[in-house]
Amino acid sequence: MNGTPATTSSGSCATAGAAGGGGDKCSPSSSSRNSDTGYLGCNYNQEFLAAANGGIEVRRVNDKVGQGVFATKNFKKGDQVLTDLPIVTCQFAWNHLYKYKACDYCMRALETAEENVRRLTQIPTFDLPYPDLCATKKELIVTCDECPAMYCSAQCKEKAFNEYHQILCFHAENPPENVSRLDDFWRSMHYPPETSNIMLLVRLLVKLHLDSDKSLLQRIGNFCQASANEDEELAHKVLGDEYSLQVTTLRQLVISIVNFPNIQQWLTPEGFLKLFVLIGRNSQGVGTSPFATYVENVEKQELPVDEKKAVLDTIDHIYEVMDSVIGHFMDNEGVALYPLQSWVNHSCVPNCEVKFPEKNHRVGLIALEDIAIGEEIKISYLDLADLSRSRYSRNKYLKEHYLFSCDCPKCLEQMDDEDGTTDSNEEMSDDEDEDGNEMSE
Ligand SMILES: [Zn+2]
Numbered sequence: 440m441n442g443t444p445a446t447t448s449s450g451s452c453a454t455a456g457a458a459g460g461g462g463d464k465c466s467p468s469s470s471s472r473n474s475d476t477g478y479l480g481c482n483y484n485q486e487f488l489a490a491a492n493g494g495i496e497v498r499r500v501n502d503k504v505g506q507g508v509f510a511t512k513n514f515k516k517g518d519q520v521l522t523d524l525p526i527v528t529c530q531f532a533w534n535h536l537y538k539y540k541a542c543d544y545c546m547r548a549l550e551t552a553e554e555n556v557r558r559l560t561q562i563p564t565f566d567l568p569y570p571d572l573c574a575t576k577k578e579l580i581v582t583c584d585e586c587p588a589m590y591c592s593a594q595c596k597e598k599a600f601n602e603y604h605q606i607l608c609f610h611a612e613n614p615p616e617n618v619s620r621l622d623d624f625w626r627s628m629h630y631p632p633e634t635s636n637i638m639l640l641v642r643l644l645v646k647l648h649l650d651s652d653k654s655l656l657q658r659i660g661n662f663c664q665a666s667a668n669e670d671e672e673l674a675h676k677v678l679g680d681e682y683s684l685q686v687t688t689l690r691q692l693v694i695s696i697v698n699f700p701n702i703q704q705w706l707t708p709e710g711f712l713k714l715f716v717l718i719g720r721n722s723q724g725v726g727t728s729p730f731a732t733y734v735e736n737v738e739k740q741e742l743p744v745d746e747k748k749a750v751l752d753t754i755d756h757i758y759e760v761m762d763s764v765i766g767h768f769m770d771n772e773g774v775a776l777y778p779l780q781s782w783v784n785h786s787c788v789p790n791c792e793v794k795f796p797e798k799n800h801r802v803g804l805i806a807l808e809d810i811a812i813g814e815e816i817k818i819s820y821l822d823l824a825d826l827s828r829s830r831y832s833r834n835k836y837l838k839e840h841y842l843f844s845c846d847c848p849k850c851l852e853q854m855d856d857e858d859g860t861t862d863s864n865e866e867m868s869d870d871e872d873e874d875g876n877e878m879s880e
């Protein structure tokens with residue numbers, strides 16, 4: 440089982456589960472931002488990833504769990520244990536529609552902290568103190584020559600073009616109608632908070648089409664471990680009761696965009712379902728926020744005590760207003776598929792948390808405690824709110840979204856707890872006949 444849903448949510452991040460929202464304050468943070476790897480940080484190559492991941496290995500846990508990631512050296516609390524760059528990234532459809540401006544390739548914020556605050560508080564005249572602590576580099580933003588797609592840098596534009604945008608760009612010979620139809624259909628199925636975006640699958644298909652040395656095909660093959668029955672079951676969970684009709688329509692709409700001879704194996708009903716489930720099980724939420732980044736910079740800034748207090752009070756006030764205006768949806772939110780990070784298994788008492796240290800789609804797992812050599816690296820697939828629910832509720836969610844039940848120390852300890860807590864009753868209302876025994880295996 441390797442999968443991590445999760446969106447991050449402003450100033451709050453963490454792995455907020457599919458239910459979105461989070462609410463814990465853990466904005467992505469990093470003070471390391473040098474000129475080689477910093478702002479234009481989408482430039483990492485395989486050597487960087489290999490060098491940065493020297494303290495871990497992927498190996499088999501057991502037959503039930505499959506693969507996992509293990510420490511091959513000791514880590515201290517706060518260390519970055521693992522970093523990874525996605526195979527594909529995609530902003531959520533609703534997020535884009537609501538004018539959350541993010542790089543179309545790496546999700547980096549494209550509006551300034553002040554613009555962000557003005558939009559999310561709906562106070563168009565708001566003046567943010569210390570505006571130069573905003574990290575957004577608007578002068579580097581570039582747009583596609585043919586369509587409105589925007590990028591944080593020329594490097595992201597080039598990567599996007601080479602990897603998928605050469606096919607998916609809208610222009611005279613490639614009108615946007617087919618993509619719009621797919622996008623509309625997807626949004627009609629997924630009101631916010633959505634947990635994935637069908638365009639992630641479309642981009643992945645284009646990358647497979649352009650994958651001349653078949654290396655991507657091999658990596659994707661490694662992901663597709665589920666059986667046909669599991670595929671069906673999970674797709675059904677994701678799409679609900681109208682499952683058959685929806686998956687057929689989705690497939691037809693996708694084919695209308697990427698019907699290439701060399702990827703036909705993924706466009707058959709079985710192949711399509713496999714990819715769909717692969718993304719549902721393995722994708723990780725990505726969230727960026729120019730305001731959260733600004734807040735971090737303010738917190739690091741040395742200021743006279745009174746001034747610092749004043750600006751922090753202003754920040755608290757802004758968060759309150761944003762919360763009352765737009766609720767939890769403060770971030771640029773999307774989803775990505777990571778080749779390495781997706782092997783990290785779940786625990787309700789995780790030893791690592793998910794961060795985005797460069798304010799883009801590069802993920803970093805940060806140790807929440809000291810981790811000894813040989814220990815398995817675990818993150819939570821649930822957000823903080825869901826983590827505090829009963830064992831029954833946690834496992835119901837994990838079973839529905841990832842087809843496994845958890846036997847972490849917390850779940851084992853709570854094995855004999857009553858299932859009849861308020862939250863589990865609420866959640867059971869829409870469900871079939873799962874009982875506590877099945878959930879705990
Ligand atoms: Zn970018």
Ligand SMILES: [Zn+2]
Pocket residue numbers: 583584585586587588604607608609
């Ligand atoms: Zn374009």
Ligand SMILES: [Zn+2]
Pocket residue numbers: 786787788845846847848849850
């Ligand atoms: Zn657990």
